[in-house]
Amino acid sequence: MPNTPDPATAPTKAVWPAVAVPGQPGAPHSIPEAAGAEPKASPSRPASAAIGPRTQGDQVLADLAAQIERYVVLPSPEAVTAVTLWVAATHLQTVWQHAPRLAVVGPAKRCGKSRLLDVITETVHDPLITVNASAAAIFRSIGEADPPTLLVDEVDTIFGSAKVAEKNEELRGLLNAGFQKSRYTLRVAGPNHEVVRFHTFAMAALAGIGDLPDTIMDRSVVMRMRRRRNGEKVSEFRAFRDTPALHAVRDQLAAWLRPRGKEAIGLMPVPMPVEDRAADTWEPLVIVADLAGGDWPERARTACRAMTAHEAALDQDNSLHTRILVDIRRVFAACDNAAALPTRTLLAMLNRDEEAPWAGLGTQGVCPRRLQILLKPYDINSSTRRFPDGTQAKGFTRAQFMDAWDRYCPPEAPPEPSGA
Template structure:
């Protein structure tokens, strides 16, 4: 009996019914699909059957991430999949159950030490799956106790970032590989360094009318594992192409490193997947950038001060007291709850210190001098950390 997934003379997989494979797809599988596109559509349907994802882009992203785990040997970066939610019963564990049955060589970690993990992944690429990660990083004490695991997850995002440990009775130094794709599920955001290396899936509770099928291992697990076997075979046929592929990316820097394996899988599969992958990448990265700008840390303080300058019109200087009053009076901002009595001049200086922005003596229209900040001191940081809030006026660009 012939293998329906055997490669043809060009290294491509023929359709299961033996038909030609040079067609493309729109959104649903049909007999004209390329084998890779049809296989991704099959996987996407499985995920959609058992879990409700927050958007079509998130569903595509999870599908591509699962497929990418089967080509880990071809990638230079190992994207993390951060499955986060604001509360329990949002489907995080269900999605992780699906991943267990579909990703390449899963390694489920439950209260596992970092040392045990890098010894498990050092000899072959595996896929780490961590549930309830909020119990690991959820508070400063446990986060400090698990600093080794955070370091492993950060280093393992890029190939050739080993850890060195003493082993044996003679304490010989040995390098352990850290490179592995990983999915981490938990309540609340993960540490910033991990989120920055992740494709982020923000789960939510199902609404009325959103129905999923029950996931039973004896029945459904068999189907999922059959799809995993197909993915493994397809990956073996396209691995050389994957290693040589350098896809055009809609994002830059670390976001491009993280999403490149997913976009590459889409390009290898063909059909509608290349366009869908880039759409998901652009939309989801932009959404995370907005969340970062709105958070109390990071660039939020820069974005809020930028809005204050724009509110005050053409002035090039603002007293510290005016900036603090505007920040603390904003009912939707976190600054009024900063410390015990709202944001202070000292706290503001501390938040701006990392951006090398400091106050100075400024002259007011009435001729008096007070401590304050100048527009041009912020201009460079605004361009770098929050460029999408407003276009900078010509005066700042010239400076």
């Protein structure tokens, strides 16, 4: 009789599941566009980065990043890294001292904001999603032992205009307070009118058109979404079909991170590319990257540097108080860093810059009174001075600005080489 192979030892052909779920037999490291398709290299992770054995954390983060990129076109590889690490960090919320917000904003409709929130909802820890809930309903839903992840879509209906935002100051205060652990809101409740302390600490993702209030943006990892170009393709998201794969990644994140809470508490992310509030916001993401190993620590710090620098540049452009300092520094530099300049010279050179906002502030551009108002927060005032040509006039010294330039302005760019 011919030898019959033993079924227990006979080689078997791998069968792809209908939905490629990480961890199932035959599933690739990065989930493909469709069942049976060849895995594609992710734009956010070069193919060479996958060479060599992966840790559990490295693998599950790679799977999560692949799922996000399957449905959403994010503005940069750094943005993919940031979203991936933010989602993972929600599974260790009780460990963190700060709960970073994820601000998913865009200039118009159809930029992928809601689609990104769909994917996030199925992968974060204990999602609590709402469109227009009251602050009271939200803080009554947040517990101390295991806070949910707050997800708010169409947030522009809450903060979109000054009049509407004024009515929602309580919610803005709640989102600001919930950034840091042990910040409570107090309410009088019950038949005995007792003071009750409600927890506010919870990570939150907020999606909408236009920027959020400055105090929330300052506590956020900011995703500036854009419409897809012609040729940029993503898979359609269908909850019934696609949720199982996302839940599989979510469960793997929890299985990897939950046992590492004590380890995460003891980690100090060194080096940290930023300081102060930005460091508070990015620290949970960088710690998760350090736990994962592989190339994630480097990617996390690169994303942190690039994205915070981008927001700082936008803040400089949007805030007249900061912009005036930067432009006055340029005026002094153009005047060979003179020890002092007359106010009229300073104003003339500011209003002459066609790309600056000063010429449009009035019929004649920025005036002496408006200049004093802009400089008042820095305690910089003009006074009558004698200048080298023997004239006396109102003016400023360069020394008056040195402290403010050092504190509030980005470092001066080095001069370009003469052959540039």
